């Protein structure tokens with residue numbers, strides 16, 4: 310039988326909501342989803358919304374759960390969720406930093422425990438989706454992959470120790486790109502451009518450049534050199550970013566601080 314026929318999303322905020330929107334946009338039947346979230350105003354049309362655990366337990370319709378609340382809530386919420394996470398249920402977790410071992414301790418009776426790391430572009434079906442699992446059989450693994458692939462480009466990670474780092478890169482990454490776009494616009498404003506025009510140009514430039522790179526036959530490094538006409542303007546700017554590896558060093562510190570917080574969230578959950 311195919312897996313994830315009925316997904317119960319527990320905590321449907323920014324990330325859970327983006328994923329649900331992506332699945333619905335991909336044409337998946339809304340009747341395959343339910344939400345448990347006490348504070349959510351409304352669910353998308355055709356998706357059932359439970360306000361409390363008892364309602365979701367009474368329905369008892371799901372075969373998979375997606376944990377979409379905050380990592381700091383796991384210890385407090387898990388005991389009350391045991392009735393929704395028992396035999397026959399697969400647990401998919403968005404909780405940044407929290408390990409498979411911690412999920413197994415929190416939900417010991419579930420059939421399988423899977424870490425999932427998307428980003429907000431799941432809403433437009435363009436998110437990387439990193440997966441790491443324990444307990445899925447071969448067939449369930451391939452149907453889980455197909456289900457998450459609707460949201461973008463899925464991959465199985467072979468080493469959980471790298472999960473915080475891929476979270477920093479692919480999950481948190483949009484935050485860094487948005488900051489870069491803002492900084493680019495602010496720099497142009499500092500040098501004399503008008504704010505609205507600077508923001509609009511920075512945004513459309515990044516959109517075009519990233520689509521071009523995603524579909525190109527050459528690496529971003531080679532594409533950067535193609536932009537820099539010999540003896541031209543761009544090389545002068547690249548020289549600023551490249552001097553003493555300034556940009557690489559800044560981003561290494563950025564990813565390290567982000568990944569280290571994952572380890573801290575995990576330690577605090579014990």
Ligand SMILES: NC(=O)C1=CN([C@@H]2O[C@H](COP(=O)(O)OP(=O)(O)OC[C@H]3O[C@@H](n4cnc5c(N)ncnc54)[C@H](OP(=O)(O)O)[C@@H]3O)[C@@H](O)[C@H]2O)C=CC1
Pocket residue numbers: 319320321322323324325345346347348349376377378379380382386403404405426427428429480481
């Ligand atoms: N934001 C992102 O880009 C990404 C987030 N993640 C992960 O996704 C998870 C959610 O993050 P994010 O969406 O940003 O946070 P949000 O605060 O937007 O979403 C969390 C949701 O859980 C709800 N909630 C709170 N308490 C309960 C409860 N007892 N039962 C059910 N639902 C509850 C919240 O409701 P209320 O607001 O009323 O408290 C909210 O709707 C985190 O674990 C995070 O690590 C992973 C990848 C990317």
Ligand SMILES: O=C(O)[C@@H]1CCC=N1
Pocket residue numbers: 405476480481
């Ligand atoms: O900031 C966070 O913790 C989550 C995980 C990745 C993106 N947002």
